[in-house]
């Protein structure tokens with residue numbers, strides 16, 4: 001007999017924390033509404049300062065440790081309290097900020113598959129990048145693996161970008177994200193993708 005706890009552990013899960021991720025706990029989260037049906041993965045892109053990769057600033061932002069005076073851009077976001085469940089770095093490293101059972105603060109005003117407030121019942125994944133920039137092969141590999149692991153614990157069926165759930169307000173992950181590449185990496189999983197990206201040709205490499 002396999003207990004539910006052992007089954008979870010087998011998928012790499014200890015509660016809502018993935019043991020294969022580096023943990024960087026964020027204080028920016030809250031409880032999900034009772035009975036939340038976590039069926040959506042939301043993809044984002046972020047880099048701080050924008051377009052600069054490899055530094056500690058994103059992790060500092062999500063843990064409320066960013067020095068707002070360290071870069072002129074940071075004045076524009078001074079004081080914001082945000083988070084995502086996961087962050088995939090350019091080299092494919094996976095960082096987790098928030099227990100996936102809890103509600104992270106990544107989507108803001110949003111609507112998808114007929115439901116508002118996507119933070120309530122989604123998992124937020126940030127890719128280190130910039131809208132319009134390409135992403136790295138290692139990031140697609142980590143992302144596909146993460147989506148599969150999420151599907152072991154949560155009833156996730158939909159994957160969409162922030163640009164799809166908050167159109168007109170957000171543009172990430174942007175045109176440099178190769179949706180067909182992610183789709184082909186998850187071909188066996190039957191995730192539902194936004195109609196506008198489902199039949200897009202792959203980006204030229």
Ligand SMILES: [Zn+2]
Pocket residue numbers: 043044045106162170172
């Ligand atoms: Zn976003």
